Amino acid sequence: MSEDPVREYYLQRAETERQRAETARSHRAAARHYEMAEYYLDRARNQPWQTNIVLRG
Numbered sequence: 001m002s003e004d005p006v007r008e009y010y011l012q013r014a015e016t017e018r019q020r021a022e023t024a025r026s027h028r029a030a031a032r033h034y035e036m037a038e039y040y041l042d043r044a045r046n047q048p049w050q051t052n053i054v055l056r057g
Contacts, residue, residue: 002036002049007044010040010041010043010044011038011040011041011044013036014037014038014040014041015037017033017034017036017037018033018034018037019032020033021034021037
């Protein structure tokens, strides 16, 4: 078993999202999958993720 299962999980998710981006049918979907891959890589490195929250109202 891995020393850090949480880190391994995030690395696995990043790879999955990267693969989904490469096989996405639309540019928008590919961009979103690459964004999620970046998010998971940042989480694996324990870096904070900054999100843009859209307020509606």
